[in-house]
Amino acid sequence: MAAGVLRVGLVGAGPWAGAVHAPGLAGHAGTELTAVWARRPAAAAELGAPVVGDFDELLERVDAVAFAVPPSVQGELAIRAAEAGKHVILEKPVAGSVAEAERVVAAVERAGVASIVVFIRRFAPEVVSWLAEIHARQGWAGGSVRWLSGALLGGAYSHSPWRHTGGALADIGPHVIDLLDAALGPITDVLAAHRGEPDIWQLLLQHEAGPTSTATLSMALPTRPTVTELAVFGVNDLANLELAGRATPAQDSYALLLDDFVRMVHSGTTTHRVNAARGLHVQRILDKALRLTTA
Numbered sequence: 001m002a003a004g005v006l007r008v009g010l011v012g013a014g015p016w017a018g019a020v021h022a023p024g025l026a027g028h029a030g031t032e033l034t035a036v037w038a039r040r041p042a043a044a045a046e047l048g049a050p051v052v053g054d055f056d057e058l059l060e061r062v063d064a065v066a067f068a069v070p071p072s073v074q075g076e077l078a079i080r081a082a083e084a085g086k087h088v089i090l091e092k093p094v095a096g097s098v099a100e101a102e103r104v105v106a107a108v109e110r111a112g113v114a115s116i117v118v119f120i121r122r123f124a125p126e127v128v129s130w131l132a133e134i135h136a137r138q139g140w141a142g143g144s145v146r147w148l149s150g151a152l153l154g155g156a157y158s159h160s161p162w163r164h165t166g167g168a169l170a171d172i173g174p175h176v177i178d179l180l181d182a183a184l185g186p187i188t189d190v191l192a193a194h195r196g197e198p199d200i201w202q203l204l205l206q207h208e209a210g211p212t213s214t215a216t217l218s219m220a221l222p223t224r225p226t227v228t229e230l231a232v233f234g235v236n237d238l239a240n241l242e243l244a245g246r247a248t249p250a251q252d253s254y255a256l257l258l259d260d261f262v263r264m265v266h267s268g269t270t271t272h273r274v275n276a277a278r279g280l281h282v283q284r285i286l287d288k289a290l291r292l293t294t295a
Helices: 015-027 041-045 055-061 071-083 098-111 125-135 161-171 173-184 250-267 276-294
Strands: 006-011 031-037 064-067 087-090 115-117 140-148 187-196 200-207 212-218 227-234 241-244
Touching (some): 006 015, 006 055, 006 250, 015 031, 015 250, 031 041, 031 055, 055 071, 071 087, 087 250, 087 276, 098 276, 115 250, 115 276, 125 173, 125 241, 161 173, 161 200, 161 276, 173 200, 173 227, 173 276, 187 276, 200 276
Parallel strands (some): 006 031, 006 064, 064 087, 140 212
Antiparallel strands (some): 140 227, 187 200, 227 241
16 A cells, blocks of 8 residues: 555446446545456546456555446455455445355455445435434334335436346345344344335345334336435334435445545454445345245
């Protein structure tokens, strides 16, 4: 690390890489976007950093790797990065399967590298405040989420094969599971799950301390703007605590994520509320839901 600045390589050159990862890494005082590697070199060249010819060359140049690729691609590459001693910024889901996600976590833990998963909403100040208010009070009986968009119908992410295959459960499902789990305690089971048309997922979740929560998700509804509504409700005359919309842009939340990531690397810390192990926990819940819908 030159002058304490973390050299980061970016894998992927799609819309999310261009909108969030690349400008975030290039603009943060603690990181340098050192190299980019993607299957489309022309797209990679537009991200403002040297383009390398293969993943091994990227690993030779950097201290850390940020991924912006489909989960089925990320898993094996993240394992190689960790085994090379590189810190990792992971997208969600962490890998293409639970077994592969377990291998990612094992590699990260063996290497003792820092890891953080881009559960981007967890870094937004309004979400941090919402969760803090929930945790300051007791008696919560349940919660609910509605997250509805038309992202698969048009726009920057509508041509993404893995999003069409996995639907809302694969793409926004990790955010929903993470937020409900953070609000009401660990999710231990998926009591019911259904996938309807067009890409409408409905989940009933069991939390360790007793509450249950529900989620309705879709990325194939002509909804403008996107609906994101989260709420918890309780007993003992507690009022609902609701969170709607997105007040903090993704780019600002990513900068806060990088603040944490840089601190982790410099301090030698590997624990974090959304590290790779957290990603694995969320992926296990998603897998339970998927298996219920395909049984």
